[in-house]
Each structure stands twice: as C-alpha cells, then as structure tokens.
Amino acid sequence: xxxxxxxxxxxxxxxxxxxxxxxxxxxxxxxxxxxxxxxxxxxxxxxxxxxxxxxxxxxxxxxxxxxxxxxxxxxxxxxxxxxxxxxxxxxxxxxxxxxxxxxxxxxxxxxxxxxxxxxxxxxxxxxxxxxxxxxxxxxxxxxxxxxxxxxxxxxxxxxxxxxxxxxxxxxxxxxxxxxxxxxxxxxxxxxxxxxx
Numbered sequence: 453x454x455x456x457x458x459x460x461x462x463x464x465x466x467x468x469x470x471x472x473x474x475x476x477x478x479x480x481x482x483x484x485x486x487x488x489x490x491x492x493x494x495x496x497x498x499x500x501x502x503x504x505x506x507x508x509x510x511x512x513x514x515x516x517x518x519x520x521x522x523x524x525x526x527x528x529x530x531x532x533x534x535x536x537x538x539x540x541x542x543x544x545x546x547x548x549x550x551x552x553x554x555x556x557x558x559x560x561x562x563x564x565x566x567x568x569x570x571x572x573x574x575x576x577x578x579x580x581x582x583x584x585x586x587x588x589x590x591x592x593x594x595x596x597x598x599x600x601x602x603x604x605x606x607x608x609x610x611x612x613x614x615x616x617x618x619x620x621x622x623x624x625x626x627x628x629x630x631x632x633x634x635x636x637x638x639x640x641x642x643x644x645x646x647x648x
Contacts, residue, residue: 456519457483463567463638468522475506477561482519483640484566485526486552486615487534487545489515489573490626495591497579499538501609502587507564510587513609514616515573526569526641534573538589539580545573548629549618550636556610567638570615574627594626 454471459481474482489497497515501508516537520529527545534540549570556564579589598620600606601613608616622629634642 454519455522457522457640457644459483459567459638459640463640465522465640465644471519472506475562475564477563479563479565481565481567483526483638484517484519484568485530485533485571486514486568486611487516487530487571487573488548488615488619488626489534489540489542489575489577490594491576491591492574494594494626496594496597496626497538498590498592498597498608499579499581499586500588502583502585504584507558507562508609511609512607512612514612517568517611520641520644523644525644526637527571530571530573537582537585539582540575540577542573542575542577545571547632547634547637548572548622549615550632550634550641551638552615552618554611554614564611566611567641568611568615569632569637569641570619572626572629595624 455468456471456474457465458467460466498512500512503509516533518533520526534542552570553567601616
C-alpha cells in the first residue's frame, strides 16, 4: 500500500495515510512534488494523466507529479516516478520552487491540497509512458505554453498553470533558472519520516 505524508500548516509531518484514500472532498494537506523536464531546444515534456487517475484524469500536466514515501526525499521520489511513469533514467534534477503550495477542487468536489516542491531536469530522452499512469506525451514550446497559461487558453492542470506562472518569473530560459535553496523546503521534505 502506497502511503503519503500528512503535513501541518508549517510543513511538518504529522502522520501518513493511504494514497488511495487521501483525495476526497476534504483532502488533508500532504507532501507532493512536481517535475518539469526540458530538452536542449527548451521544449517541455507534457504528459496527459491516465483516465484511471482519481484526480484530474485525462488532463494535460507537467512532466511528472507524485508523492514522496514516508522515508523518501522529494528528490528521490522524482527520480523514482520519472522511471515508473515514463521509463526515464534522469541523472540530474534541480530544485527550483521549494515553497510551492496549492489547493484545487475538481468539478466533482475532489480536492488536491499539497505542499509541492518543484524540480527541473534537462535531458535528451524518449519517454516510454506507463499506460497506468500516463495516457500520452508531447513536447511543447515553453514560451508558447507560458503565453497560453497567461492568456488563460492553455488546457492544463490547475497546479501546472500556477507552477508555470511562478516558473516563468524565474526567467525566460529554463536552463538558466536559479536553483532553489533546500532550506526553504517544508520540514517534512528536508527530514523524511523514518530518516529522523
């Protein structure tokens, strides 16, 4: 059974719960991550979530999202999920938004409520999507995607729209974004449960 780390308002771990039951109309705050994978041309790998997903099925979003296990850092969770979801072995990822947090509500009332550090990777890869996780992939122009998000015309998950807005504030070239400071991560992400 996959478990997620529950958080208090300061980002400290307060327990765990079953991932299969965490998302509902009153989803508790929990730890997650997002990753944005770019190629050398500055294109972003977008993924469409599998139709079997409980939250936002079939919706286009950033490259990879997920939840660190109780004894896992977000960094290690990103590498694990890039492999599990897309068959990718990425050597280097960098933290870019350590403090990102959001809450979003689906049309059916199911809520996402996460502290969600955001990572960047740059690599020349060919994804091999796991159909249980990812329905489709496509490379898109970062500049065009940012313009679409700003104009409100991009068909993308609510967390990705918020993250893209913040990431665009780091500068127009994803390869030149400054690394985030790990000290700014939620405490539960700096010292995973079981690693304390």
